[in-house]
Amino acid sequence: MQQIFNFLIRNKNSILFLILLAVSIFLTVQNHAFQKSRFISSANFVSGGIYSWSNNINTYLHLDEYNERLLEENNKLRNIISNINDSITINKQLDSTSFEGDYLFRTARVINNNFAKIDNYLTLNRGANSGIKPEYGVITSKGIVGIVDRVNDEYSRVISILNSRSRINAQLSNTNHFGSLVWDGKDPNIVQLIDVPRQAPLKKGDTIITGGRSLIFPKGLPIGSIEDFSLDQTQSYYTINIKLFNDMTNIGYVYVIENVNKEAVEKLQETPNE
Amino acid sequence: MNSKLLSNITRFIILVFLQVLILNNINFAGYINPYLYVLFILLYPFSGNQSLFLFLSFLLGISIDIFEDSGGINAAACLVAAFVRPNLLRFSFGISYDHQNIRLAHTPFGAKLSYIFLMVLIHHFVLFSLEMFSLNHIILILKKTLFSSIFTIILILLSLTLFSKKYR
Numbered sequence: 313m314q315q316i317f318n319f320l321i322r323n324k325n326s327i328l329f330l331i332l333l334a335v336s337i338f339l340t341v342q343n344h345a346f347q348k349s350r351f352i353s354s355a356n357f358v359s360g361g362i363y364s365w366s367n368n369i370n371t372y373l374h375l376d377e378y379n380e381r382l383l384e385e386n387n388k389l390r391n392i393i394s395n396i397n398d399s400i401t402i403n404k405q406l407d408s409t410s411f412e413g414d415y416l417f418r419t420a421r422v423i424n425n426n427f428a429k430i431d432n433y434l435t436l437n438r439g440a441n442s443g444i445k446p447e448y449g450v451i452t453s454k455g456i457v458g459i460v461d462r463v464n465d466e467y468s469r470v471i472s473i474l475n476s477r478s479r480i481n482a483q484l485s486n487t488n489h490f491g492s493l494v495w496d497g498k499d500p501n502i503v504q505l506i507d508v509p510r511q512a513p514l515k516k517g518d519t520i521i522t523g524g525r526s527l528i529f530p531k532g533l534p535i536g537s538i539e540d541f542s543l544d545q546t547q548s549y550y551t552i553n554i555k556l557f558n559d560m561t562n563i564g565y566v567y568v569i570e571n572v573n574k575e576a577v578e579k580l581q582e583t584p585n586e
Numbered sequence: 587m588n589s590k591l592l593s594n595i596t597r598f599i600i601l602v603f604l605q606v607l608i609l610n611n612i613n614f615a616g617y618i619n620p621y622l623y624v625l626f627i628l629l630y631p632f633s634g635n636q637s638l639f640l641f642l643s644f645l646l647g648i649s650i651d652i653f654e655d656s657g658g659i660n661a662a663a664c665l666v667a668a669f670v671r672p673n674l675l676r677f678s679f680g681i682s683y684d685h686q687n688i689r690l691a692h693t694p695f696g697a698k699l700s701y702i703f704l705m706v707l708i709h710h711f712v713l714f715s716l717e718m719f720s721l722n723h724i725i726l727i728l729k730k731t732l733f734s735s736i737f738t739i740i741l742i743l744l745s746l747t748l749f750s751k752k753y754r
Binding site for chain 2: 335336366433
């Protein structure tokens, strides 16, 4: 017994080192293995608060740019509204206080954004108190940003599309051939669309939009345009490099999308076959 | 002793804030960021309690990890750097380390540079290996390690020169 104690005391530094190393490796593996790392994320009281404080200062420097983006978007929306012939539906939509569509949009501000790593996350300044829940989609006026994965009362964390674990259903805008949107970790402006069947007619510059197959994003949101494409090893699927419409390195305000019918659809899909 | 403790605590806090609020957003050439917070591990008193030192390094890394959403990669990298520090000190400064009477500001430049260089390289290599977590990206790991190390070392040398008067 005495010898065991002596051994422990003599090697206390190495033992401490090994224990702490095991803890950090465990956290790393957990962060790599699951979509949700349970213990540590920036969506907590302390780091969320500090990021939000520093972002409050930072936002003032970009006000011009945000205004311009808003003008652009308003312009687009006005064009759409004024071109709808059926004025009754517009008035009905504008008048009604209750929302009757399939998707509900909320605004939020990005208070932390990274894009230089392999697995990137964003932090938003809205959380469960504002009705945000995990698995809601996040977009800007120009394109998609990611999917919410962790939420606390005040803040939420978003898995960016620039994350090696992000897989989002996307398709060509002119045909219905679809694939999965992934990122190879190299260029924050270029993402990859994989598993597109060989039969799909591809042309440089074609637009890629979200497919309606997931319950997270509505169909038809713009993502980017085709930069180049090649066949993968099996020679039967295309891997397409896509240039994002969105500048992922410069995101100010975002919309968080809630699919109102999600629970109903999921319930239907879970019903066992009889 | 008390002023030493205080200066270490202040350094810890300032370096964490500097890292997460400013340095992590540099992204020079797309992916090169300096990790200046290693400075805490480099400057921690050489004669201090080794167990406490290991624990503080772990704490430093995990604080950065919480902000960066990166699991435990910074914690592991800091821990490894802290664990090998005595060996590197002996390697770089030779016999004078064992007398425990050296200060980083008073050492010859060559010895100082080799100490900083090796520490930063080890820290960055562990950091990026764990970040990628796959051997397929070995070239990217080495590339990131090299470029970020150069950036970090330059910043460390600059800040050591800038603040050297204060620690005399």
